[in-house]
Amino acid sequence: MDFTLSDEQRALQDSVQRYVSRQYAFESRRAIERTAAGWSPQVWQDLADLGVLGINVPQEHGGLGYGPIETLLVMNLFGSCLLLEPYAASAVVATAVLRDSASTHLQASWLPRLVRGEAVATLAHFEPTSRFDARQVRSRATLANGGYVLQGQKALVEHAAADILLVSARIAGADDAQEGVSLFVVPRDAPGLSLRSCRTLDGRSAADIALESVEVPASARVGMDGGALAVIERSLGFGTAALCAEAVGAMQALVDATVAHLKTRQQFGRPIGSFQALAHRAADMLLELEQARSMSFLAAVRSMGADDRERQRALSAAKVITNRAARFIGQQAVQLHGGMGMTDELQVGHWFKRLAAIEMTLGDTDTHLQRFAALGTFPASVRAT
Amino acid sequence: MDLDFSAAEDRFREDVRGFVQARLPPAVRARASRGLSPTRDDYLSWHRTLQERGWVAPGWPAKFGGCDWSPVQLHIFEEEMARGDAPLPLPFGTKMVGPVIMEFGTPAQQGLFLPRILSGEHWWCQGYSEPGAGSDLASLKTRAVREGDHYVVDGQKTWTTLAQYADWIFCLVRTDPQAKAQRGISFLLIDMRTPGVSVRPIITLDGAHEVNEVWFENVRVPVGNLIGTENQGWTYAKFLLAHERSSFGGVGRAKRELERLKGVAYSERRHGRPLLEDALFAAKVAQVEIDLMALEITNLRVLDAARAQRALGPEVSILKVQGSVIQQRISELLLEAVGPYGLPFVPERERHGATAEGIGPPHAAGLAARYCNERKLSIFSGSNEIQRNIIARMMLGF
Numbered sequence: 204m205d206f207t208l209s210d211e212q213r214a215l216q217d218s219v220q221r222y223v224s225r226q227y228a229f230e231s232r233r234a235i236e237r238t239a240a241g242w243s244p245q246v247w248q249d250l251a252d253l254g255v256l257g258i259n260v261p262q263e264h265g266g267l268g269y270g271p272i273e274t275l276l277v278m279n280l281f282g283s284c285l286l287l288e289p290y291a292a293s294a295v296v297a298t299a300v301l302r303d304s305a306s307t308h309l310q311a312s313w314l315p316r317l318v319r320g321e322a323v324a325t326l327a328h329f330e331p332t333s334r335f336d337a338r339q340v341r342s343r344a345t346l347a348n349g350g351y352v353l354q355g356q357k358a359l360v361e362h363a364a365a366d367i368l369l370v371s372a373r374i375a376g377a378d379d380a381q382e383g384v385s386l387f388v389v390p391r392d393a394p395g396l397s398l399r400s401c402r403t404l405d406g407r408s409a410a411d412i413a414l415e416s417v418e419v420p421a422s423a424r425v426g427m428d429g430g431a432l433a434v435i436e437r438s439l440g441f442g443t444a445a446l447c448a449e450a451v452g453a454m455q456a457l458v459d460a461t462v463a464h465l466k467t468r469q470q471f472g473r474p475i476g477s478f479q480a481l482a483h484r485a486a487d488m489l490l491e492l493e494q495a496r497s498m499s500f501l502a503a504v505r506s507m508g509a510d511d512r513e514r515q516r517a518l519s520a521a522k523v524i525t526n527r528a529a530r531f532i533g534q535q536a537v538q539l540h541g542g543m544g545m546t547d548e549l550q551v552g553h554w555f556k557r558l559a560a561i562e563m564t565l566g567d568t569d570t571h572l573q574r575f576a577a578l579g580t581f582p583a584s585v586r587a588t
Numbered sequence: 589m590d591l592d593f594s595a596a597e598d599r600f601r602e603d604v605r606g607f608v609q610a611r612l613p614p615a616v617r618a619r620a621s622r623g624l625s626p627t628r629d630d631y632l633s634w635h636r637t638l639q640e641r642g643w644v645a646p647g648w649p650a651k652f653g654g655c656d657w658s659p660v661q662l663h664i665f666e667e668e669m670a671r672g673d674a675p676l677p678l679p680f681g682t683k684m685v686g687p688v689i690m691e692f693g694t695p696a697q698q699g700l701f702l703p704r705i706l707s708g709e710h711w712w713c714q715g716y717s718e719p720g721a722g723s724d725l726a727s728l729k730t731r732a733v734r735e736g737d738h739y740v741v742d743g744q745k746t747w748t749t750l751a752q753y754a755d756w757i758f759c760l761v762r763t764d765p766q767a768k769a770q771r772g773i774s775f776l777l778i779d780m781r782t783p784g785v786s787v788r789p790i791i792t793l794d795g796a797h798e799v800n801e802v803w804f805e806n807v808r809v810p811v812g813n814l815i816g817t818e819n820q821g822w823t824y825a826k827f828l829l830a831h832e833r834s835s836f837g838g839v840g841r842a843k844r845e846l847e848r849l850k851g852v853a854y855s856e857r858r859h860g861r862p863l864l865e866d867a868l869f870a871a872k873v874a875q876v877e878i879d880l881m882a883l884e885i886t887n888l889r890v891l892d893a894a895r896a897q898r899a900l901g902p903e904v905s906i907l908k909v910q911g912s913v914i915q916q917r918i919s920e921l922l923l924e925a926v927g928p929y930g931l932p933f934v935p936e937r938e939r940h941g942a943t944a945e946g947i948g949p950p951h952a953a954g955l956a957a958r959y960c961n962e963r964k965l966s967i968f969s970g971s972n973e974i975q976r977n978i979i980a981r982m983m984l985g986f
Contacts, residue, residue, distance in 0.1 A: 204597075204660065205590045206892045272589050462983050474986070482980035489979055490906050497885035504591050520878040573867075576874035580850075 206500070208276070215269075216276045218253055227284040229550045235287055236406045240364070242288045250288065251320030259298045259441070264314035271441060271503040275448040282452025285550070285557055287407060289323060289362035291449065296442040297324035300369055300386065304426030304434040309388060313367065323365040327357040327389075327412055328435055335570040337436050338379045342414060344372035344387070351387065351424070353395075353417040361564075363398050363410035366391060370414065374429050386431035388423045405560040406553070443518045443565045444502035447525040450561050451499045453554045454492045454528060457536040460551055461485060464540055481539060488535055491528035498524040516578045519571035526568040529558035591888065593664070601664045608672035611637050620673035623954030624936060625796065628753050634675055635708040644706050645682040652690055652698070653706045659894040663887070667840030678750065681705035681712040685758040688775070688824050692816040701756075701777070715745040715759035715778070715802060716825070723974050725760070726769040726822065730804060732761035732776060734811070734818075739763070739776060741784075741807040747968070751787050751800040754780050764819050775821035777813040784808075793960035795935025829970075836904060836969070837887045837911035842880050845918045849873065852951050853925045863925055872924075876917045883910045902982045905975040912965035912972060919955075919962040926952040933957065 208216070226249065235243045250256055258273045260266025267273070274295055281290055294317065301313055301324070316322040333339035342355025353372050360368070368389045376383030389396060395417040398410040426434055465476030465485060475481055498521035505517035533555040537544035544551050562568070593601070616630045626634070638644045647662050648654020657665070669676050686705050689697055704710040721728040730743025741761055751757065757778050764772030778785065784807035789797045815824055853864040853873060863869050890903050923930045929948035933956050946953060966972040980986070 204593055204888055204892060206889055207896070208589070458983075466984055466986075476980075476984040477986045479977075479980075482984060482986065483973070483976040485983055486902075486905075486976040486979035489902060489983060490909060493886055493903060493906050494879075494882040494910065497889060498882050500589060501591060501881065501885050504589060517881075520881050523875070523878050524882050572871055572874050572878075575878060576867075576870040579864075579870070579874065579877075 212273060212276060215255075215258075215273055216280070219255060219277050219280050222249065222253060223280050223284040223286070227286065229285075229553075232285055232287065241402065241406065241408045242362070246286075247288050247323070248320045250290070250294075251318065255290075256294045256320055257318035259295060260302060260314050260318050264302075264310060265318045266314065271444050271506050274441070274445050275499060275503040278445045278448035279452035279455070282449035282454075282557075283456040285405075285453065285553055289325065289365065289407075291442055291445045292325045292361040293317065293323045293365065295445045296326050296438050297365075297367075297369055299438040299441045300326060300425060300434055303437065304386075304431070305388075306422070306425075308422065309425060313388070322367060323362065324367045324369060325360060325362050325365040326435070326438065327360040327363065327368045327370045328439075329358050329360075331356055331358045331411070333358070335566045336379070337439060338381060338432065340371055340373050340384050340432075341378050342370070342372040344374050344385050346374075347418070350418060350420040351385075353387065353389070353414045353419060355414050357412040357414070359403075359409045360412055361407065361409050363400065363412060364391065364408065368396075368412070369425060370412075370417075371431060371435060372414070376429075381432055383429045384432045384435070385428050386425040386435065387419045388425060389417060389419055393417050393419070403560060405557040407560070439565060440506050440514060440518050443522055444499070444506040446561055446565055447495070447499040447502045447521045450525045450529050450558060451492070451496050453557055453561075454488075454495060454532045457532050457551065457554045457558075458485075458488050458492055460554075461488065461536045461539050468541075475539075484535055484539060488532050491531050495525050495528035512578055516575055519566070519575040519578070522566055522571040523568055523575065526562045526571070529562055533558040591885065593660070597660060597664060600661060601668060604665050604668040605672065607641060607643075608668060608674050611641075612672060612674045616675070617673045619940075620675075622939070622950070623958050624939060625798070626675040627940065628750075631675055631678060631753075632708055632711075635677055638677060639706055639708065644677050644708075645686060647683070648686065648690070648702075652686075652702050659891045663840075663891050667843070670840035670844045673844070678711070680714050680749070680754075680758075681710065684714060684828050685712050685756075685777070688758070688815060688828050691827060692775075692824050694812075696812070697777075697815070710755045711750075711753050713748050713751040713754035713757045713780075713802075715748060715757045717747045718744060719746055723971055725825075726773065728760055728762060728773070730759065730761045731765065732763050732774060732809070734763070735808075737811050738808045739811060739814070741776070741778065741804045741809055743804050745802040745804075746799075747790070748787075748800045748802045749798060751780070751802050752789065752797065756780060757785075757802060758815075760821055760825055763821075767819065770822040772819055773821040773825070774818050775815040775824045776809055777815065778804075778807065778809050779813075782807050782809065793963070794957035795933075795937065796957070796961065797937060798961075837883055837890075837907040838915055838965075839880070839884050839887050839911070842883070842911065842915050842918060845915065845922070846873075846877060846880060849918055849922050849925065852922060855949075855951070856925050856927070869921075869925070872921055876914060876921065879910065879914050879917075883907070883914060886910070902979040905970075905978045908970065909966075909972045909975050915965055916962050919959045923955045923959045926955055930956050930959075 254267055255277055257266030258269045262268040298317055301310055330341055344351045344353050368391055369386055370389045371384050371386050373383050374385050395415045397413045400408055400410040403409050465481055466474055468475050501517050502521035505514050508514040536551050537555050540551050543549055646655035646657045650656045689701050718728050732739040732741045757780055759776045759778055760773050761776050762772050763774040784805040786803045788801045790799045791797055854862045856863040858866045887907060893900055929952035932947045934946050936957050
């Protein structure tokens with residue numbers, strides 16, 4: 204048991220910290236959000252130059268060969284600066300899918316480009332009817348002319364304007380069968396693939412995707428035919444851990460902003476933080492934050508685990524704690540900032556909205572509570588009978 | 589970053605687990621599994637068994653008869669004791685006055701008291717709270733007036749846990765009535781058999797006699813029983829509080845109770861199905877289990893910091909608040925789990941020695957009393973409101 208960071212990890216943290224505090228102040232972020240794309244290719248290139256896009260890529264493909272702990276460190280920072288660029292979608296989830304199951308050829312053609320920032324990838328998996336259940340896949344892939352034809356819909360794909368989409372579709376089985384799902388690398392401009400884009404609550408972009416007879420070659424298939432769900436689920440687990448870490452960064456920023464406000468804002472002739480009702484609320488915010496921080500560590504470490512049940516239990520537990528903390532801290536930060544907390548002008552509301560979005564991403568509280576309970580351990584007294 | 593225990597720590601855990609399984613008297617384990625507190629004899633016999641193994645105060649330095657264990661080992665030890673339903677040695681001697689005597693006592697005091705804490709010859713209790721001094725401990729009024737080679741002590745302490753069995757009490761007393769709050773307080777060791785000391789029981793909601801009032805009338809205490817310097821007692825009291833906090837979270841105990849909850853909820857039925865499989869109840873159990881997982885990691889963070897001798901921040905107060913709330917939540921769910929059979933109530937002292945349980949399933953007996961008793965967790969050792977004051981002061985500086 205050891206919570207200390209290695210020198211390498213601290214150096215990575217420092218370099219990203221320096222970058223975001225210089226280049227990603229709230230006003231810069233606001234300018235980026237106002238652009239048509241809603242993200243900055245320049246920032247993406249800078250992150251590539253820092254090596255950060257290669258954290259989850261093996262060295263043979265030009266990456267750093269790191270993993271979830273280093274991802275956690277940078278996600279903390281991206282949470283506090285409210286990074287708009289699609290880090291978790293591309294450099295964590297999609298990257299993990301390619302790294303863990305793609306053919307040597309696909310890895311060699313895409314991973315180095317992702318690392319260098321020349322391409323962005325995103326996983327297009329969830330569908331209008333799947334809610335948060337990764338097993339629900341209705342889109343179909345049928346064999347034709349030695350390749351596949353894809354038909355179906357994908358919902359709220361994060362950063363769907365990416366260069367490549369990793370699209371799941373069924374070759375066999377019922378809509379919620381564990382087996383029968385395949386995954387394909389599809390260029391965003393493939394004929395038959397169309398997007399309906401929107402901005403989300405947190406200022407990011409997403410899109411519903413229609414797949415109408417989209418033809419892909421057999422070489423575009425990622426992993427085993429019909430056996431992709433396992434790697435998708437595992438990669439979404441890495442994404443969940445990253446999201447928990449991002450939330451911790453945003454919550455820390457909100458706690459800091461709230462503390463600063465409570466110390467300086469004067470009413471009735473005293474700083475409002477000297478009133479116990481508010482001071483105790485601040486204490487409760489810190490309490491929730493620290494529990495979420497603890498669980499973000501657990502999520503990162505266990506996301507690599509070989510035992511599926513233990514891995515999923517830890518990730519679900521982490522998301523439950525994170526979601527609850529995100530809601531409490533987000534709401535209380537707005538509350539304790541009073542009317543100013545309601546304004547678009549202050550960053551507080553933007554952290555609040557990002558946290559609300561995180562709650563709705565990769566499983567809400569009820570979904571994870573239910574999964575945790577379903578994976579529950581029975582007590583020794585029960586096992587014995 | 590690594591959240592797992594080392595192979596050596598795992599082996600150590602096996603050792604402790606094996607020892608508890610082999611040596612804990614079945615009667616003690618049986619009482620614990622019926623939800624009863626350990627009796628005086630349970631405490632004393634288990635204390636002597638631990639002493640044979642050298643494990644009464646394993647956190648003490650070896651030169652005083654401890655084991656020099658790391659904070660992590662101590663955590664594992666306490667977790668395994670809880671897991672095996674073994675009573676922990678009472679903290680008043682081993683974790684409170686013992687470390688104070690080691691740090692601030694004279695060689696004579698160390699030679700007299702420390703071996704007797706280890707042997708169990710001296711049962712200690714804590715004389716801190718008074719009727720008018722709870723959270724505001726420094727407002728305490730019990731007086732000690734120097735007369736020659738003695739202090740004469742007058743006043744009253746309260747909430748004194750298991751004082752009815754105690755041989756000695758360590759007290760905060762006011763030696764300088766002119767000085768402000770913390771400054772005029774001294775730390776005195778008082779033999780409970782001294783004339784003028786009397787103990788009156790306080791019966792709590794659960795019907796148990798766990799706490800007491802301790803009265804002092806003209807109690808003559810030799811000046812040799814003063815710890816350190818007169819009027820410096822507050823410093824020693826603060827030192828003691830810092831020591832007491834290392835195992836604040838009660839993670840081991842909560843894990844044991846969670847296991848119990850699952851067992852009870854599995855054997856109870858709602859609509860013909862195990863209650864543990866009822867969606868509504870399962871969600872409540874899942875939520876508290878998840879909270880406990882988070883608490884455990886936070887506790888490991890505190891242990892890691894303590895092992896590296898890094899200064900502890902608000903995490904310690906977080907452990908106290910969350911640890912108490914989680915244990916209380918489990919005690920609520922245990923009571924909910926048995927439905928109407930939470931109603932029959934037999935005070936704990938009447939259940940000891942009873943040959944038959946009352947009405948309802950055996951696992952329901954004592955759950956209502958336990959629920960009542962555990963309300964204390966968010967009140968004692970610095971109420972959760974005081975903990976929030978501490979956290980807020982670290983954050984805000986007010």
